[in-house]
Amino acid sequence: xxxxxxxxxxxxxxxxxKVYKVGEIEIPAIRGVSLEVTRGEFVAIMGASGSGxxxxxxxxxxxxxxxxxxxxxxGTQISKLTRDQLAKIRNNKIGFVFQGFNLLSRxxxxxxxxxPLYYKRIGTKLRRELAMxxxxxxxxxxxxxxxxxxxxxxxxxxxxxARALATQPSLILADEPTGNLDSxxxxxxxxxxxxxxxxxxxxxxxxxxxxxxxxxxRNVFFKDGRINLDMQVNPRKNANLxxxxxxxxxxxxxx
Amino acid sequence: MNILNVIKVAxxxxxxxxxxxxxxxxxxxxxxxxxxxxxxxxxxxxSAIQTQIQSLGTNMIIVFPSAVSQGGVxxxxxxxxxxxxxxxxAIANECPSVEYVSPVIHTSAQTIYKNMNxxxxxxxxxxxxxxxxxxxxxxxxxxxxxxIKSDANVCLLGQTVVQNLFGTSVNPVGQLIRINNLxxxxxxxxxxxxxxxxxxxxxxxxxxxxxxxxxxMLGWTWVNVILASAQSSAAINDAxxxxxxxxxxxxxxxxxxxxxxxxxxxxxxxxxxxxxxxVLTILLASIASVSxxxxxxxxxxxxxxxxxxxxxxxxxxxxxxxRGKDILYQFLIEAIMLSLLGGLIGVLLGITASDLISxxxxxxxxxxxxxxxxxxxxxxxxxxxxxxxxxxxxAMLNPIDALRYE
Numbered sequence: 336x337x338x339x340x341x342x343x344x345x346x347x348x349x350x351x352x353k354v355y356k357v358g359e360i361e362i363p364a365i366r367g368v369s370l371e372v373t374r375g376e377f378v379a380i381m382g383a384s385g386s387g388x389x390x391x392x393x394x395x396x397x398x399x400x401x402x403x404x405x406x407x408x409x410g411t412q413i414s415k416l417t418r419d420q421l422a423k424i425r426n427n428k429i430g431f432v433f434q435g436f437n438l439l440s441r442x443x444x445x446x447x448x449x450x451p452l453y454y455k456r457i458g459t460k461l462r463r464e465l466a467m468x469x470x471x472x473x474x475x476x477x478x479x480x481x482x483x484x485x486x487x488x489x490x491x492x493x494x495x496x497a498r499a500l501a502t503q504p505s506l507i508l509a510d511e512p513t514g515n516l517d518s519x520x521x522x523x524x525x526x527x528x529x530x531x532x533x534x535x536x537x538x539x540x541x542x543x544x545x546x547x548x549x550x551x552x553r554n555v556f557f558k559d560g561r562i563n564l565d566m567q568v569n570p571r572k573n574a575n576l577x578x579x580x581x582x583x584x585x586x587x588x589x590x
Numbered sequence: 591m592n593i594l595n596v597i598k599v600a601x602x603x604x605x606x607x608x609x610x611x612x613x614x615x616x617x618x619x620x621x622x623x624x625x626x627x628x629x630x631x632x633x634x635x636x637s638a639i640q641t642q643i644q645s646l647g648t649n650m651i652i653v654f655p656s657a658v659s660q661g662g663v664x665x666x667x668x669x670x671x672x673x674x675x676x677x678x679x680a681i682a683n684e685c686p687s688v689e690y691v692s693p694v695i696h697t698s699a700q701t702i703y704k705n706m707n708x709x710x711x712x713x714x715x716x717x718x719x720x721x722x723x724x725x726x727x728x729x730x731x732x733x734x735x736x737x738i739k740s741d742a743n744v745c746l747l748g749q750t751v752v753q754n755l756f757g758t759s760v761n762p763v764g765q766l767i768r769i770n771n772l773x774x775x776x777x778x779x780x781x782x783x784x785x786x787x788x789x790x791x792x793x794x795x796x797x798x799x800x801x802x803x804x805x806x807m808l809g810w811t812w813v814n815v816i817l818a819s820a821q822s823s824a825a826i827n828d829a830x831x832x833x834x835x836x837x838x839x840x841x842x843x844x845x846x847x848x849x850x851x852x853x854x855x856x857x858x859x860x861x862x863x864x865x866x867x868x869v870l871t872i873l874l875a876s877i878a879s880v881s882x883x884x885x886x887x888x889x890x891x892x893x894x895x896x897x898x899x900x901x902x903x904x905x906x907x908x909x910x911x912x913r914g915k916d917i918l919y920q921f922l923i924e925a926i927m928l929s930l931l932g933g934l935i936g937v938l939l940g941i942t943a944s945d946l947i948s949x950x951x952x953x954x955x956x957x958x959x960x961x962x963x964x965x966x967x968x969x970x971x972x973x974x975x976x977x978x979x980x981x982x983x984x985a986m987l988n989p990i991d992a993l994r995y996e
Contacts, residue, residue, distance in 0.1 A: 422912060437902075450907070455911065
């Protein structure tokens with residue numbers, strides 16, 4: 336999967352440093368990280384809490400800016416961009432999936448999925464069409480008009496994935512996407528990610544669970560703000576096969 | 591970005607906190623209603639004053655004598671040249687823009703009818719006096735040219751005099767009354783005019799031929815003032831000028847000498863009164879606008895609360911690509927919706943309030959379209975002004991801080 340062709344580089348991070356300032360005290364969260372991710376990769380970033388992996392994720396997602404070092408997303412240097420340009424990149428190139436789902440409450444699934452398309456200035460009709468396609472790809476077409484509190488955790492996370500997919504980004508970033516889910520539902524979510532990755536969508540996810548990381552193709556380990564291990568996963572787990580061996584989650588189907 | 595969509599989102603989010611939205615709007619509602627009601631009262635007062643000034647007479651011009659000063663020394667009222675009935679006749683003959691002229695003498699006198707007596711004002715003029723002052727008859731007749739020529743002892747009574755001398759049971763027309771011990775025959779009763787803007791009772795009056803009062807009562811050769819009326823309101827200035835010229839030549843004034851008389855038109859009086867009522871209107875409206883501004887502060891307060899409450903929502907929106915501008919518009923439109931909706935309800939309440947004021951307090955109120963547009967527009971401006979700061983605060987949030995906000 337590694338490619339020397341620079342056109343296929345999605346993420347290229349060099350000597351990245353992030354320091355948080357709390358009053359007079361400076362707390363280094365990332366102390367010099369270099370990493371390259373190419374198109375079609377499925378990377379799981381692992382590490383204990385406080386290892387800097389979430390901070391790294393936020394910088395990758397253009398939600399936060401590094402203190403030092405460079406970050407290029409599909410060849411674009413992020414550190415030189417304005418707030419609005421960053422917003423545009425988040426909208427067009429990145430799909431976010433969070434641990435806590437982060438759906439707008441009292442807003443239906445389809446409206447949540449439409450939101451990034453709305454900020455992309457896409458007209459009402461096409462917007463609904465694209466959002467429906469995205470919901471269909473996560474198997475939730477029939478729940479389009481339910482609000483988040485009428486959906487189970489797994490379903491809410493699938494809506495969030497559909498929202499991330501809506502603008503057809505080149506990169507999906509997932510921050511502990513299975514953290515709030517039971518084990519079978521977690522595997523179901525990983526199944527979706529594997530399916531998306533098979534369609535050549537690059538995925539970077541943060542997790543602290545080894546089980547989950549084994550569904551990815553490459554694992555990167557963070558410790559004290561540095562990468563201390565970067566390896567290909569072998570053998571890689573197939574979520575489809577894992578699911579067959581697991582008991583069916585009855586509650587999930589009732590909702 | 592579709593503006594209709596933004597408005598829809600704003601209405602939905604306001605609808606989620608109905609009570610809060612309503613209470614926030616209440617400030618604007620009261621403010622707009624107060625502005626409209628106060629402007630209605632002010633403008634009503636203005637139109638009432640205009641009506642009263644109109645009741646003084648139509649296109650009226652008043653000429654009265656003033657003391658002359660020569661070489662800086664005022665010669666005093668006693669030495670000044672008086673206006674005479676001949677001056678009035680000259681104005682009538684020589685001024686084309688003047689329609690009616692009447693010499694006027696006024697004096698106060700004790701009047702007696704049987705066992706009743708009443709002190710009142712005598713206004714003495716010629717036959718034109720009634721047209722100039724807009725007097726109309728309730729019963730009887732005006733006096734005519736013959737009465738003027740023959741110094742006839744006839745008079746017409748105002749409503750207040752009728753009530754005080756005759757009560758309601760006797761028809762005064764044809765009765766004899768005594769004015770300063772001279773017998774006068776009542777030949778007519780005048781319709782009521784009401785009070786002047788200054789509070790004088792215009793109906794406490796007796797009108798008699800000026801010749802009679804001049805010769806039989808006072809023994810004067812002059813008159814107090816000369817009343818005239820212009821052909822039209824447009825001719826008032828011309829008439830004023832012509833009267834000045836005629837009187838200057840009749841009084842043999844050299845070009846360097848100042849006028850020994852003063853000409854005052856009804857327009858002058860109206861202008862003075864209007865400026866008074868304008869001050870009143872501005873005062874009332876500015877007090878009312880204060881409540882509109884207080885309402886705006888209420889909106890700002892609630893929008894700040896709303897931004898804080900929805901920090902996480904803002905973070906989510908930003909993480910999926912909302913720009914600062916998108917967030918700014920979302921909150922700004924919400925604030926404007928609050929204030930415009932409040933403004934709309936306020937307009938309706940303001941109209942109701944001014945109706946109530948006019949029916950309960952019996953004041954004339956006048957709602958002009960301008961006052962509605964003004965206050966409604968002002969409420970919108972309040973929304974923009976006080977909504978901008980919270981909206982900007984939301985738009986300037988750091989996405990990651992907003993997302994992490996608990």
